[in-house]
Amino acid sequence: MKKPIEQLAKWLDIKTSLKGIEVTGVSINTRTLKPGDLFIPFRGENVNGHKYVRQAFEAGAAASLWQRDEPDPPQDLPLLIVDDPKTALQEMARAYRNELSTLVVGITGSNGKTSTKDLVASVLKPYFKVQKTQGNYNNEIGLPLTILSLDEDTKFAVLEMGMSGFGEIEFLSELARPDYAIITNIGEAHMQDLGSREGIAKAKFEITAGLESHGKLFYDGDEPLLVPFVENFPQAVSFGFDTNNELTVTDIKATENGSSFQVSGIIDAAFTIPVLGEHQVKNTLSAILVALEAGLTEEDIRRSLKDAALTDMRMQIVHAESGATFINDAYNAAPSSTKAALNFLRETTMKEDKWLVLGDMLELGENEREYHETLETSISDNIAGVCLFGPRMKWLYEKMKDSYQGELIWSENEYAPIINFLKKKITAESLILVKGSRGMALERVIEPFIKL
Numbered sequence: 001m002k003k004p005i006e007q008l009a010k011w012l013d014i015k016t017s018l019k020g021i022e023v024t025g026v027s028i029n030t031r032t033l034k035p036g037d038l039f040i041p042f043r044g045e046n047v048n049g050h051k052y053v054r055q056a057f058e059a060g061a062a063a064s065l066w067q068r069d070e071p072d073p074p075q076d077l078p079l080l081i082v083d084d085p086k087t088a089l090q091e092m093a094r095a096y097r098n099e100l101s102t103l104v105v106g107i108t109g110s111n112g113k114t115s116t117k118d119l120v121a122s123v124l125k126p127y128f129k130v131q132k133t134q135g136n137y138n139n140e141i142g143l144p145l146t147i148l149s150l151d152e153d154t155k156f157a158v159l160e161m162g163m164s165g166f167g168e169i170e171f172l173s174e175l176a177r178p179d180y181a182i183i184t185n186i187g188e189a190h191m192q193d194l195g196s197r198e199g200i201a202k203a204k205f206e207i208t209a210g211l212e213s214h215g216k217l218f219y220d221g222d223e224p225l226l227v228p229f230v231e232n233f234p235q236a237v238s239f240g241f242d243t244n245n246e247l248t249v250t251d252i253k254a255t256e257n258g259s260s261f262q263v264s265g266i267i268d269a270a271f272t273i274p275v276l277g278e279h280q281v282k283n284t285l286s287a288i289l290v291a292l293e294a295g296l297t298e299e300d301i302r303r304s305l306k307d308a309a310l311t312d313m314r315m316q317i318v319h320a321e322s323g324a325t326f327i328n329d330a331y332n333a334a335p336s337s338t339k340a341a342l343n344f345l346r347e348t349t350m351k352e353d354k355w356l357v358l359g360d361m362l363e364l365g366e367n368e369r370e371y372h373e374t375l376e377t378s379i380s381d382n383i384a385g386v387c388l389f390g391p392r393m394k395w396l397y398e399k400m401k402d403s404y405q406g407e408l409i410w411s412e413n414e415y416a417p418i419i420n421f422l423k424k425k426i427t428a429e430s431l432i433l434v435k436g437s438r439g440m441a442l443e444r445v446i447e448p449f450i451k452l
Contacts, residue, residue, distance in 0.1 A: 005018045012092065023036065028049070033060065039063070039065070067082065098177075103155060105156060106180070108161045110185055112283045115311070118311055119308055122308035123287045124291060131151065181211050181215065182286045185223060205229040208233065218239060241278075257317075269298045273308050278343065279340040279341075315329050324429075327344075333359065335371045346380035355385050362440075373395050407421075434446055
């Protein structure tokens with residue numbers, strides 16, 4: 001974004017005497033602020049961003065917002081006075097989006113949003129100018145910041161949309177106005193806020209609220225909870241494992257370099273991705289659908305998917321110094337994604353000596369004990385040993401300790417027992433899956449095994 005400050009004032013419907021100032025971005029953090037940015041000070045319970053306004057100018061800010069009821073605005077600095085900085089940020093993003101000819105791909109779902117974002121961006125990037133959500137900027141603050149960071153000549157913007165309650169995805173969708181929307185799946189994350197998987201499905205379908213009239217929704221056709229929403233939605237296109245989907249996948253094979261698979265339906269072709277797991281292959285189907293809409297050929301798609309780059313800790317292959325192979329899937333975990341990862345470990349033939357490190361699954365609400373205990377049925381007999389980490393995983397440990405035939409340990413909050421256990425057990429022939437919610441930081445289990 002490059003706009004004169006008068007344009008920002010017009011977007012916000014406020015009067016200003018400021019002139020001759022060009023704003024080239026927005027920032028909410030003085031530590032990452034770039035020269036030319038508009039600083040946006042938020043006022044919270046513990047931090048008041050207005051205290052850092054002068055520091056923002058020292059770092060090169062072109063101008064700053066200032067909340068109207070905040071006392072003592074500095075008279076020597078170029079300020080835009082607004083009723084609420086967060087609302088102002090959102091309105092600027094809305095106005096800027098309305099000026100752009102960029103095609104927006106909006107992505108939501110209980111699991112797989114970031115992987116799908118990376119896959120969509122990867123398949124398009126060799127042929128178009130693409131920008132995507134960075135980090136976890138997928139909420140009512142992060143999404144406007146992402147929109148305002150878009151260059152005017154960006155062809156595709158791939159935007160994640162996250163939520164914790166009803167109405168949030170609807171707001172983000174109406175702000176971003178996606179040309180294409182993707183629902184990756186319906187899981188159990190945020191069950192404590194939305195009450196049921198049916199409630200989660202309803203909240204995720206809100207992504208269609210801002211879908212352009214010419215746009216399309218690509219959705220997980222294996223999820224029956226989405227059926228009531230899509231049956232009267234003519235712009236919906238299904239993908240998944242079931243052969244009734246409009247794009248389906250078969251013949252998935254895993255190697256140490258990733259996954260190969262065959263798709264059929266809208267397109268009949270074979271592809272490979274440098275990522276493991278059937279669930280990641282499923283995420284790739286939506287990327288293929290977007291690529292076809294963008295006019296890419298089968299060979300275009302094959303070439304770009306082969307070199308797709310995913311954010312770390314999503315079924316990421318990590319080679320240990322000893323020759324053992326870790327699969328780092330420690331970015332997040334819910335029952336559905338954990339079972340998908342366990343299914344991969346059960347079926348893969350990459351290596352015969354298989355080990356599992358599982359951490360707590362968070363934000364599951366009142367049924368969290370049941371969700372942890374039922375993982376027992378997904379842990380196959382061909383796994384040599386299981387390491388459980390976190391207070392909630394004690395439920396699974398108690399469930400397994402009398403029946404599981406392999407080696408089993410549990411640690412409530414210390415990584416060392418698991419690390420030491422694995423050091424004694426694994427060899428160059430070992431494959432170790434590491435899976436847990438972000439709050440468990442299970443990548444720390446892998447770090448001692450990697451040559452730095």
